[in-house]
Amino acid sequence: MKFKLIFFLFILLSCSPQLSTINQKQPYTAKGFAYIYNNLDFNEKIIKGRMNNDLMQISHQNLKTGTLIKIINPKNNKNIVLKNIKRIKYPKFYKVLITKPVAKKLNLNPNLPLLEIIEVKKNKSFIAKKAKIYNEEKKIPSKAPIASVQISNISRNKTNTSTNINEKIFILVASFYSFEAAELLKQRIIKELTKLDIKKLKIKKLNSKETQVILGPYNSVNLLKNDYIMLQNFGFEELNINVNE
DSSP states (O other): OHHHHHHHHHHHHHOOOTTOOOOOSSOOEEEEEEEEOOHHHHHTTSSSSOOOTTSOOEEOSSSOTTOEEEEEOTTTOOEEEEEBOOOOOOOTTOSEEEOHHHHHHTTOOTTSOEEEEEEEOTTOOOOOSOOOBOHHHHTSOTTSSOOEEOOOOOOOSOOOOOOOTTOOEEEEEEEESSHHHHHHHHHHHHHHOTTSOGGGEEEEEEETTEEEEEEEEESOHHHHHHHHHHHHHHTOOOOEEEEOO
16 A cells, blocks of 8 residues: 555656646756757647757756756767757657757767756856857847857766667656565556557666666667657656666
């Protein structure tokens, strides 16, 4: 009974309406895919707002306008910090909406635009040599509610610019302290989501204090997308994506 209560509380806390503002003391973080903006999707109303694809701009539909967001390409550790220009509605499968110059700056693979985003609290300081305003953003009138800064890469690891489209992708469904709680969730998903490929649903014990429920591996974003949306409709809003784990 105790584990059932934990599960239902978890589901309730995971659910949030579209375009609701995320409010929490800890900075918001997520791993997943970026939606690279194009005007055709705006014209067809897949994206509910316009962006300038000549500039480095980002939009997160649940973080407040003006929020600083650090975007990291986990493949090469390239990162930048940009302001959330406005809250544009986009398909829930994606973690953030970015323009093409952002994807180019981070050297994102357009076929697998996996990234990590971290909310930057204004009272937090970064280890950086120097922050500067990008020349592209200087062209924007001063009244425009947008700014952009570049943060030097903290990691000293060598940059890997190679692209591997055959990587194995996993959905991190949930993390638990106990194996029993993870098993309870797994069985509930199997029972409720009959169209899900249960062979992909696994329990992964990381250590004595953390056990994960994961789904995968996938080698196609489209295949992953279907299951991701199915889990979202089941009640999971913030699902992270891991690669080659």
